[in-house]
Amino acid sequence: MRFMVMVRATASTEAGELPSEALLRAMTQFNEELVKAGVMLAGEGLQPSSKGARIRFSGAKRTVIDGPFTETKELIAGFWLWQVKSLDEAIEWVKRCPNPMDGESEIEIRQVYETDDFGEEFTPELREREQRIAEQIAANARR
Amino acid sequence: MSSGATQRAIDAVWRIESARLIAGLAGLVRDVGVAEDLAQDALVAALEQWPESGVPDKPGAWLMAVGKRRAIDWLRHRNMRDGKHAELSYELEARQEAGALDIEAAADDPVGDDLLRLIFTACHPVLSTDARVALTLRLLGGLTTEEIARSFLVPVSTVAQRIVRAKRTLSEAKVRYEVPRGVALHARLSSVLEVIYLIFNEGYSASAGEDWIRPALCEEALRLARILAELTPAEAEVHGLVALLEIQASRLRARTGPAGEPILLQDQNRARWDYVLIGRGLGALARAEKLGGEPGPYGLQAAIAACHARARTMEETDWLRIVALYDALAEITSSPVVELNRAVAVAMAFGPAAGLELVDALRDAPQLQNYHLVPSVRGDLLARLGRGAEARIEFERAAALTENARERALLLARAAAT
Numbered sequence: 146m147r148f149m150v151m152v153r154a155t156a157s158t159e160a161g162e163l164p165s166e167a168l169l170r171a172m173t174q175f176n177e178e179l180v181k182a183g184v185m186l187a188g189e190g191l192q193p194s195s196k197g198a199r200i201r202f203s204g205a206k207r208t209v210i211d212g213p214f215t216e217t218k219e220l221i222a223g224f225w226l227w228q229v230k231s232l233d234e235a236i237e238w239v240k241r242c243p244n245p246m247d248g249e250s251e252i253e254i255r256q257v258y259e260t261d262d263f264g265e266e267f268t269p270e271l272r273e274r275e276q277r278i279a280e281q282i283a284a285n286a287r288r
Numbered sequence: 289m290s291s292g293a294t295q296r297a298i299d300a301v302w303r304i305e306s307a308r309l310i311a312g313l314a315g316l317v318r319d320v321g322v323a324e325d326l327a328q329d330a331l332v333a334a335l336e337q338w339p340e341s342g343v344p345d346k347p348g349a350w351l352m353a354v355g356k357r358r359a360i361d362w363l364r365h366r367n368m369r370d371g372k373h374a375e376l377s378y379e380l381e382a383r384q385e386a387g388a389l390d391i392e393a394a395a396d397d398p399v400g401d402d403l404l405r406l407i408f409t410a411c412h413p414v415l416s417t418d419a420r421v422a423l424t425l426r427l428l429g430g431l432t433t434e435e436i437a438r439s440f441l442v443p444v445s446t447v448a449q450r451i452v453r454a455k456r457t458l459s460e461a462k463v464r465y466e467v468p469r470g471v472a473l474h475a476r477l478s479s480v481l482e483v484i485y486l487i488f489n490e491g492y493s494a495s496a497g498e499d500w501i502r503p504a505l506c507e508e509a510l511r512l513a514r515i516l517a518e519l520t521p522a523e524a525e526v527h528g529l530v531a532l533l534e535i536q537a538s539r540l541r542a543r544t545g546p547a548g549e550p551i552l553l554q555d556q557n558r559a560r561w562d563y564v565l566i567g568r569g570l571g572a573l574a575r576a577e578k579l580g581g582e583p584g585p586y587g588l589q590a591a592i593a594a595c596h597a598r599a600r601t602m603e604e605t606d607w608l609r610i611v612a613l614y615d616a617l618a619e620i621t622s623s624p625v626v627e628l629n630r631a632v633a634v635a636m637a638f639g640p641a642a643g644l645e646l647v648d649a650l651r652d653a654p655q656l657q658n659y660h661l662v663p664s665v666r667g668d669l670l671a672r673l674g675r676g677a678e679a680r681i682e683f684e685r686a687a688a689l690t691e692n693a694r695e696r697a698l699l700l701a702r703a704a705a706t
Contacts, residue, residue: 146507181400182304183514187564226564228507233300259541281441 147186147257148227148235152245154194154220159213161193171243179227184238188225221253232256294339302331305348306430311402312352316359318465320409320427321455326362330355404467404519411480414461419454420483422447429508439505440490480516481529481586484509488533492540506537517572527576528587534569535593538562549694554602566597588617607637624653625661632665640672660689664699671706680706 164172179185194212201208214220223245229235235254242252306327314323330351344350410423425431425439433451437444468476491505513530520526542560545551573594576587583591592613599605614630627650635643647666656662667682683703687696 181515181518183511183518186568228511230303230504230507231296231300233296234303237297237300237304278438278441282437282443285441286443286446 146229146231147259148229148232149255149257150225150227150235150239151221151253151255152223153251153253154217154222155246155248155250156217157246158222159193159195159217159220161195165247168243168245172245175242178241179225179238184227184229186226186228188223190223191221194220226257291339294343295335297343298331298334298338301334301343301347301351303430305351306331307406307428308348308399308403309351309355310427311406312399313355313359314406314409314465315402316356317362319459320406320423320465321459322362323359324427324455326355326358327351329358400519401467403515405465407480407516407519408467408476409458409463409465411476411483412458412463413476413479414463415454415457417483417486419450419457420479421486422450423454424483424512425487425508426451428512431508439502477520477523477525481525484513484516485529485533485586487512488536492536503540506533506540509533510537517575521575522579524576524579524581525584525586527572527579528584528590531569531572531576531590532586532593534565534572535590535597538565538569538597547694549698550692553596558600561597569597570594583616585617585621588613588620592617602636605636607633611637624650624656625659627653628656628659628662628665635669635672640669644669644673658689660686660695660699662686663689667702667706671702676706 176185176188179188194214197212197214199210199212199214201210227235227238229238232254239252239254244250245252309330310320310323310327313326314320317323317326333354334347334351338344406427407424410427411420415423421440422436425436426433431439433447434444437447440447467473488506488509491502491507491509510530510533513526513533517523517526517530538561539553539556541562542556542558543551569590573587573590576583576590592610595606595610595613610633611630614626614633618626618630628647631643631646631650634646644666647662647669650656651662663682664686667679667686670676670679670682680703683699683706687699687703690696690699
């Protein structure tokens with residue numbers, strides 16, 4: 146399973162303030178742990194929204210809005226993409242993350258859609274799948 | 289925290305910590321079976337105490353502390369049983385010294401070295417391949433016996449027996465609990481890589497419509513390969529394997545159609561390839577190549593996969609480079625399957641007639657007699673040469689040889705269309 150893990154922005158990240166050396170060291174260490182555990186797929190820091198833009202879609206209309214954006218709470222300052230076995234494992238890893246900011250902060254975890262997720266509605270298909278697997282196991286046991 | 293949430297948190301902690309825990313304890317007691325039992329004891333203690341006290345800040349350290357206490361008890365009992373009345377602390381010191389002699393320059397990563405020892409032991413060549421796979425998934429993957437059984441479509445009792453026998457074999461053979469050094473390292477490493485690749489292929493061969501756990505095997509194999517690459521960063525073939533797995537995994541979503549039918553590389557929708565994984569695979573390949581030396585089989589296969597990954601379409605693929613890579617691979621593996629793949633690449637680079645010549649030279653190879661891909665490839669080349677009637681016969685022959693119902697349907701459809 147894959148999860149996107151997002152660090153929420155704060156006034157200080159929006160101001161483009163760089164993290165302290167101590168925090169950088171702690172974060173580097175944490176990232177190394179993720180890599181050593183085979184969990185890390187990708188991770189990046191994001192520049193302040195003043196360097197970004199938004200595009201609003203309304204019917205055929207496209208409106209470009211330049212940053213910065215005022216609702217800091219709705220912005221993210223960085224993200225990771227992790228491969229773990231469950232949401233609980235992702236939560237456990239996030240708990241081990243050093244404080245991403247001085248003061249309060251928040252990290253959000255969202256699961257990535259996999260192709261299989263799009264086709265799980267048909268109960269008869271699932272039943273048939275279970276049946277096939279049971280048959281295969283039985284056949285293997287006889288070999 | 290509710291008890292349900294605590295249980296799930298404990299499961300997650302176990303998933304993250306169990307391999308290192310077992311590895312660290314095995315370093316003390318020098319027996320993986322005993323180490324696993326001690327680790328399970330620590331887990332039981334966590335299950336009993338954490339719902340009350342909460343999950344500790346450093347759960348790994350908590351489990352290791354409990355495990356170590358049990359390990360010391362075990363060693364003390366074992367010493368008394370064996371009539372050894374030497375000071376236990378002397379015993380432990382001697383063991384730690386012996387352990388230190390095994391560790392050359394890894395004083396800054398004792399945890400990593402413990403994990404490596406566990407990996408090499410679980411994949412020891414004295415064990416059968418099935419046993420190595422089961423033990424690796426159990427001790428390093430933290431999979432339950434049930435999960436392993438489902439992954440390989442065998443009964444739970446079969447897996448349970450395999451694991452019990454594997455542990456017994458290791459202790460009866462008095463396998464030294466250590467990381468092999470020098471020349472021995474390479475030989476033993478290929479045993480480890482083989483196990484990881486086997487696990488990956490078991491998952492890869494499952495179609496998207498099957499039980500979720502089998503594609504999850506690919507993820508597990510990838511995770512193990514990545515962990516190994518960090519533990520042995522100077523080993524080019526390990527990075528080669530990582531590269532190969534990342535790139536193959538990148539195609540998982542494009543390999544099967546909506547009805548679960550297999551889609552060949554040439555027909556895959558490349559927009560469905562996972563470019564995060566491709567990026568990682570190319571990065572791992574670069575690491576392998578930077579280490580220099582003669583490329584090994586995994587490095588070469590990864591380089592071939594990378595050629596496909598870099599191409600936007602089948603036509604844009606660097607077939608000449610692929611042929612050269614297969615030439616190199618054929619030299620070191622002498623496998624008729626590799627020769628067959630090489631023939632396909634030659635056909636793409638130099639035309640179907642050249643490829644057909646090579647396939648015809650392979651037809652008598654004993655290993656290929658019942659291999660459905662030979663007539664399938666031959667059929668494809670004949671079709672491209674305009675020899676439709678012969679092509680149809682080959683596709684029908686291939687359909688008769690394959691065990692996979694969906695693949696058979698695909699081949700019969702090709703026969704009908706020719």
